[in-house]
Amino acid sequence: MSKTIFNLRIWFVAIILLIASSAKVNADNSSENTKTPKYIFFFIGDGMGLSQANTAEAYLGALNKSNGIKRLNFTTLPNQGFYTTYASDRFITGSAAAGTALSSGEKTSISTIGMDAKRQKPLKSVAEVAKEKGYKVGIVTSVSIDHATPASFYAHQPTRNMYYDISLDLSKSGFNYFAGGGFKHPEGDGKIDENNTMANFGMGADQKLAKKKPNSLEVAKARGYTIINTLDDFKALQKGDDKIISIAPRLAGGKSLPYSIDQDEKTDISLEDFTRKGIELLDNKKGFFMMIEAGKIDWACHANDAATVIKEVLQLDKAVSAALEFYKKHPKETLILIGGDHETGGMALGFSGSHYQSAFSLLQNQNLSYEKFAQLVKEYRESTKQPDVNYGLELVKKHFGLGNEEKNLKLNEFELQQLKDAFEKSMIYEYKMSKDDQFYLLYGSYDPFTVTACHILSQKAGIGWTSFSHTASPIPIRSIGVGAEQFTGFFDNTDVSKRLKKLLE
Ligand SMILES: [Zn+2]
Structure with missing residues (x-):
């Protein structure tokens, strides 16, 4: 009697093991799949x-x-x-x-x-x-x-x-x-x-x-x-x-x-x-x-x-x-x-000039890409013999918000000077990439006025750039x-x- 029970137990354990191992195979297969x-x-x-x-x-x-x-x-x-x-x-x-x-x-x-x-x-x-x-x-x-x-x-x-x-x-x-x-x-x-x-x-x-x-x-x-x-x-x-x-x-x-x-x-x-x-x-x-x-x-x-x-x-x-x-x-x-x-x-989410401050929402004042803005600068250069810096400043106000006090984008003296210098360069000739050029650090291979506007808006928002x-x-x-x-x-x-x-x- 006890021998029968022992045999039954053995069978029971064997069947459980068999079920468990086949389940494991299935699990492996599905994870394999x-x-x-x-x-x-x-x-x-x-x-x-x-x-x-x-x-x-x-x-x-x-x-x-x-x-x-x-x-x-x-x-x-x-x-x-x-x-x-x-x-x-x-x-x-x-x-x-x-x-x-x-x-x-x-x-x-x-x-x-x-x-x-x-x-x-x-x-x-x-x-x-x-x-x-x-x-x-x-x-x-x-x-x-x-x-x-x-x-x-x-x-x-x-x-x-x-x-x-x-x-x-x-x-x-x-x-x-x-x-x-x-x-x-x-x-x-x-x-x-x-x-x-x-x-x-x-x-x-x-x-x-x-x-x-x-x-x-x-x-x-x-x-x-x-x-x-x-x-x-x-x-x-x-x-x-x-x-x-x-x-x-x-x-x-x-x-x-x-x-x-x-x-x-x-x-x-x-x-x-x-x-x-x-x-x-x-x-x-x-x-x-x-x-x-x-x-x-x-x-x-x-x-x-x-x-x-x-x-x-x-x-x-x-x-x-x-x-x-x-x-x-x-x-x-x-x-x-x-x-x-x-x-x-x-x-970088930080810039030396803005210290610990960030104002990312200022970036919403930009309404076109640098590419399109540079095109506007180019068109102005090609259409006028006596470029007016005030035209340029109006342009950055319109498309970057720069200089618009109501939008918290008042320009300080230094920023204004940077824009004027860049505008002057943009009006002289179409800027071509030259890594030896002393201007490369300032403007990279880009239109000087455009890249300066991008930099100033970035900096006001609290974003720094280290490279072109x-x-x-x-x-x-x-x-x-x-x-x-x-x-x-x-x-x-x-x-x-x-x-x-x-x-x-
Ligand atoms: Zn690239």
Whole structure:
């Protein structure tokens, strides 16, 4: 009798163990299954370090009459990390080397796109890996679609200035959706638009580039792409449309989207719009990978234009919110990452002249970007033989609020003198970039009057700038979803793609 009971007990324990172990196998399997995200969003804020996002939050806080911050969607995500950004041959990186590190998981040299440091061997990007695995792929940017960051995900060229060759690589990729700005050199004439040096930051043209044919847009069409550039065609895009190149209807300098601060909601297509359309077109049973770059945070930081930076960051946050809406519908299959390639401008939430004071709400008085303001200055210079400084002062009052006492933007003697000096220089000639120039420290490569207005408004708000170039500050990365815990801690920019590729395995 007792022997029977003993046997029964043994059987009972064995069965329990069997059930438990099979349950464990199931649990492992399911966690195994959820380890590979089916939908991946990789947002890159070009030039976005901690300060750029936090300044936008402080600005929103100040508009709410708070001394603190109002959080953005993407800064509240549960997983946070930091990474170093140095290139293989320079401590302070550039968008090509940083973009390649983020796309391929390998360090490379300055200006190199998707190739090793010696510019010999192509490096496979995570977007290309995703495509091999059957994912649909989308590349979205607010700058030209052949610019360094987006190019790092589909092109392999020894230098970022080879726009023509990069644009041929674009259609060779076979990716499903390209959207944002236009093409810089579809004709392959090798010339850099002189008016758009801000889009190249003194990299200059690759003079060896001869005029090449055929037009890379025609090549893209022959490879099955549909190219659209009107708002109506954009709106008409729908699920099932594939191999699309969607270019903004109105382009600003460097074939980019107009700055968010300069956009017209009714006629322009925003980064958020392009992201939402990407979700609609790419969503399919096998999943998708979409890289979305907010490319003009960097450009506005180069110009030390704080108000424009904030609007670009807020636009990025809206694009992220589109991804978060998608995530809520597919929480067990989606991964969202928001990183940056490097910090630009050495932006600080503090300035020596404003001591411990901050007044971020003053930035709301700026109603256009430095780019548009510089255009107004240029038009005035070209239309008058005897420039009047009072005209210039009225212009900064109208567009930056500077000198408007009711808006708490009274100018002191020193600021007034800075503006007058800069205006005088702006009226003499069109300022060209020269790093040897004694004026470089004051004005960088920008129109003197414009950059001085940006500086004074920044300083009154309590924001400091230390550079017209990039800095080497580590970059924050925020994430949510499947595998997001892989992107916490302190690591290197190459680890981002290494870990992404591992998740795709
Ligand atoms: Zn830059």
